[in-house]
Amino acid sequence: xxxxxxxxxxxxxxxxxxxxxxTGLGFTIIFNTTGxxxxxxxxxxxxxxxxxVICQSALGLPLPLAVLLAMLGATLIGAIVERxxxxxxxxxxxxxxxxxxxxxxxxxxxxxxxxxxKDTHTLPHFSGTDPITVLGATLMPQSLWILGxxxxxxxxxxxxxxxxxxxxAMLACAHQRKAAWLVGIGVExxxxxxxxxxxxxxxxxxxxxxxxxxxxxxxxxxxGLKGFAAxxxxxxxxxxxxxxxxxxxxxxxxxxxxxISSAYKDAFAFIILLLLLFVRPSGLFGKPEVRxx
Amino acid sequence: xxxxxxxxxxxxxxxxxxxxxxxxxxxxxNPYYLSILSxxxxxxxxxxxxxxxxxxxxxxxxxxxxxxxxxxxxTGIATATYGLPMWGSFLLAIGLVALVALLVxxxxxxLTGHYLAMGTLGFGIIVYIxxxxxxxxxxxxxxxxxxxxxxxxxxxxxxDTEYYHLVTGVLCxxxxxxxxxxxxxxxxxxxxxxxxxxxxxxxxxxxxxxKLFVFVLSAVYAGIAGFLYAHYLGFIAPSSFGFxxxxxxxxxxxxxxxxxxxxxxAGAFFLTMxxxxxxxxxxxxxxxxxxxxxxxxxxxxxxxVGGIGTLFRVLRRSFRPEAVSAQTGxxxxx
Amino acid sequence: MADSLLQCREVCVxxxxxxxxxxVSCTVEKGTITSIIGPNGAGKTTLLNAVTGTVDPxxxxxLFAGEGLTGLPPHVRxxxxxxxxxxxxxxxxxxxxLENVMAGRHRMGRYGVLDxxxxxxxxxxxxxxxxxxxxxxxxxxxxxxxxxxxxxELAYGNQRLLEMARVIVAAPDLLLLxxxxxxxxxxxxxxxxxxxxxxxDELGITVALVEHDMELVMDVSDxxxxxxxxxxxxxxxxxxxxxxxxxxxxxxxTDDEETTDGGA
Ligand SMILES: Nc1ncnc2c1ncn2[C@@H]1O[C@H](COP(=O)(O)OP(=O)(O)O)[C@@H](O)[C@H]1O
Ligand SMILES: [Mg+2]
Numbered sequence: 001x002x003x004x005x006x007x008x009x010x011x012x013x014x015x016x017x018x019x020x021x022x023t024g025l026g027f028t029i030i031f032n033t034t035g036x037x038x039x040x041x042x043x044x045x046x047x048x049x050x051x052x053v054i055c056q057s058a059l060g061l062p063l064p065l066a067v068l069l070a071m072l073g074a075t076l077i078g079a080i081v082e083r084x085x086x087x088x089x090x091x092x093x094x095x096x097x098x099x100x101x102x103x104x105x106x107x108x109x110x111x112x113x114x115x116x117x118k119d120t121h122t123l124p125h126f127s128g129t130d131p132i133t134v135l136g137a138t139l140m141p142q143s144l145w146i147l148g149x150x151x152x153x154x155x156x157x158x159x160x161x162x163x164x165x166x167x168x169a170m171l172a173c174a175h176q177r178k179a180a181w182l183v184g185i186g187v188e189x190x191x192x193x194x195x196x197x198x199x200x201x202x203x204x205x206x207x208x209x210x211x212x213x214x215x216x217x218x219x220x221x222x223x224g225l226k227g228f229a230a231x232x233x234x235x236x237x238x239x240x241x242x243x244x245x246x247x248x249x250x251x252x253x254x255x256x257x258x259x260i261s262s263a264y265k266d267a268f269a270f271i272i273l274l275l276l277l278f279v280r281p282s283g284l285f286g287k288p289e290v291r292x293x
Numbered sequence: 294x295x296x297x298x299x300x301x302x303x304x305x306x307x308x309x310x311x312x313x314x315x316x317x318x319x320x321x322x323n324p325y326y327l328s329i330l331s332x333x334x335x336x337x338x339x340x341x342x343x344x345x346x347x348x349x350x351x352x353x354x355x356x357x358x359x360x361x362x363x364x365x366x367x368t369g370i371a372t373a374t375y376g377l378p379m380w381g382s383f384l385l386a387i388g389l390v391a392l393v394a395l396l397v398x399x400x401x402x403x404l405t406g407h408y409l410a411m412g413t414l415g416f417g418i419i420v421y422i423x424x425x426x427x428x429x430x431x432x433x434x435x436x437x438x439x440x441x442x443x444x445x446x447x448x449x450x451x452x453d454t455e456y457y458h459l460v461t462g463v464l465c466x467x468x469x470x471x472x473x474x475x476x477x478x479x480x481x482x483x484x485x486x487x488x489x490x491x492x493x494x495x496x497x498x499x500x501x502x503x504k505l506f507v508f509v510l511s512a513v514y515a516g517i518a519g520f521l522y523a524h525y526l527g528f529i530a531p532s533s534f535g536f537x538x539x540x541x542x543x544x545x546x547x548x549x550x551x552x553x554x555x556x557x558x559a560g561a562f563f564l565t566m567x568x569x570x571x572x573x574x575x576x577x578x579x580x581x582x583x584x585x586x587x588x589x590x591x592x593x594x595x596x597x598v599g600g601i602g603t604l605f606r607v608l609r610r611s612f613r614p615e616a617v618s619a620q621t622g623x624x625x626x627x
Numbered sequence: 628m629a630d631s632l633l634q635c636r637e638v639c640v641x642x643x644x645x646x647x648x649x650x651v652s653c654t655v656e657k658g659t660i661t662s663i664i665g666p667n668g669a670g671k672t673t674l675l676n677a678v679t680g681t682v683d684p685x686x687x688x689x690l691f692a693g694e695g696l697t698g699l700p701p702h703v704r705x706x707x708x709x710x711x712x713x714x715x716x717x718x719x720x721x722x723x724x725l726e727n728v729m730a731g732r733h734r735m736g737r738y739g740v741l742d743x744x745x746x747x748x749x750x751x752x753x754x755x756x757x758x759x760x761x762x763x764x765x766x767x768x769x770x771x772x773x774x775x776x777x778x779x780e781l782a783y784g785n786q787r788l789l790e791m792a793r794v795i796v797a798a799p800d801l802l803l804l805x806x807x808x809x810x811x812x813x814x815x816x817x818x819x820x821x822x823x824x825x826x827x828d829e830l831g832i833t834v835a836l837v838e839h840d841m842e843l844v845m846d847v848s849d850x851x852x853x854x855x856x857x858x859x860x861x862x863x864x865x866x867x868x869x870x871x872x873x874x875x876x877x878x879x880x881t882d883d884e885e886t887t888d889g890g891a
Binding site: 474479505 | 729730
């Protein structure tokens, strides 16, 4: 295998992997404050892309404004989901909450289909489509946007968790919900915030990816699965593990598709994920559960 | 009271269920509903098994549709492509499912919680992709046709009523066996694993073995359902065994009520028939479907059977407060 | 020495940097009640865990009835008659009180899956015997009137008794009790002491008791082992322990107002 084609696989793998990573990040943020896996996370990604399409093509807004509105819209929907369907039943068993999020994902998906359509849409590239050539491999400017924005989001979240009082409080929620409550951190507010942040992060991923891969009302299903896989691969609860997991899955897929078989592309990532879990049952960077008797 | 319950076992409720199911066709306006009910029975067979895994042993699987699919494709290929006799194909399909479940279960069941969900989910997706891509065997995404109708003792069950009787009978058998198992030391061991693994192992339960056992058992149930499905429709496609089907099976179990074998039946019937009732709403049917799911889970956390149980208990308490204590104990056993 | 039902020889347990047990040696004689005391974090629960197999010692050996237990998984040890209760109750809340106790008899079960599927005579016979034994165990602790209640609905003190019934029914040779009196009031504690004594005298069960309630410990114990910071501080009869100046300094004099938390 020559350098240029492996570089090519790496570029496309990292590009897609970054969105998986952002989706996984969204899973992690909600998991940390609530302990549940939000199966509607993929729909936030879909909302980012689709809302931008709607704003841009139907309302005729300029692209930057459309992108901004899409992100705002997804964040708002994240907040609504939390207030209406999660908060009233916070104490329910996790499996019930998971099924509620499954119901919500069906709701969001079919609402989008009804309000808009079933077609696939595309969004203009953020800065043109002239490819850049690196050692014989081509790189779309949009890929650079994706990697750059992902890096910015990661850095922003890191700062948020380390510096701001809200971020620290959210980490406290994750480590010790009772303790967080005892020191007067409003857990309810944190849960709301976590839904908003992960909807926002998901929407960012969706908006960035739409120009590269097209989007439609049902892209959230597969992206959600990949995001879940990303955060499990990285180790549940570790936001940066999720991002790394997403990149790893993207790259694995891309190399698998290019070198072995594109038909089994989606299978490679999952086979390797399973094998890894058998060796490290808590993911790459997850701490093994301490079992206390 | 306890002794008489033991003697009669689960025969009485299952018998009553069977009688109801046999009476239903006379009340149906339209034979189309018979096929819906048959599909509901098949889903119920899978759901009862999944409930033993999820509701009793507390282990989630987001890949059970794959086991239905494995059996369906195995029997499809064996009968349609290689002309194997029905009984041989049955043994082959179920044997294959059991073997795969054993091999997959051994490493996967070491995972816990969300990691287990991911492991089983990944398994389901891999199998689904294999169904799609090994086109020379399975026909790929467009599916596989020409699977013969089920034949019993040389008689092909072409009548929908006949097939309905068959799947109802199999469901009742599965129910009977499952209820019997739940009311034994094995059922107690599974429930023990659910609440406290450390207490379970300290009373002598070999946790890994029991998890594997119930995983394989539930996969075999799924395989039976898949077998019946393939020979009922005569046509199978990967989309009937994908991720969303696996998720729907879990939803059936939880929505029906995890505390009881009957909950799985209720959930399977409810979720299989719901889309038919929603059909009148045309475009908005999935929207309503999602809404009902969220609504039910928010306001009936114990599921359908649990909800009915609570209702009964409240009613009883308001009439005869002294009988409550004895009653609540019994209900847990369902 | 030859009669010792349980012998721990230089057992060491480490959790990362924490040395929870450093070279603990002790014995429990058949037919006695041996108490293990020591401040919170001394390693008492860890010692029980090492005996039941829920933690692996880094070194040392544990002999039960003359045979090594090292490396055996917990369910095998339970099968051999080593049973325990838990510091933080581990009741099966998804079962009735009776089912909890019947589950406790798991290790004596002989019928197979097919017997259960088809309710063979063997299943019926054994199940009836299990139920009788469970009712008897419930009677022994005084809970038979609550047999059909969901276990989660019992009052705290009764849940402690239920856990006792769940192990009694399994006819243990060695029973390890981890702070069974935690959270009980004075009267309940006294009844518990009586119960433990009856278990030894009427059922012939050898008991290793981890407990903070000194009155209870001094009352029922034949021998006492004092742990401190993962090591054996003293060992002897209740009288000897009460007179041991080291023990008094390290433990008895200071805090016997322990709470049930501590998580371990
Ligand atoms: N599973 C575990 N992981 C890490 N440290 C543990 C674990 N279990 C116990 N410990 C530590 O070992 C020491 C002894 O604990 P433990 O045996 O529970 O004490 P005791 O029961 O006497 O109160 C404590 O320092 C405790 O923090
Ligand atoms: Mg302790």
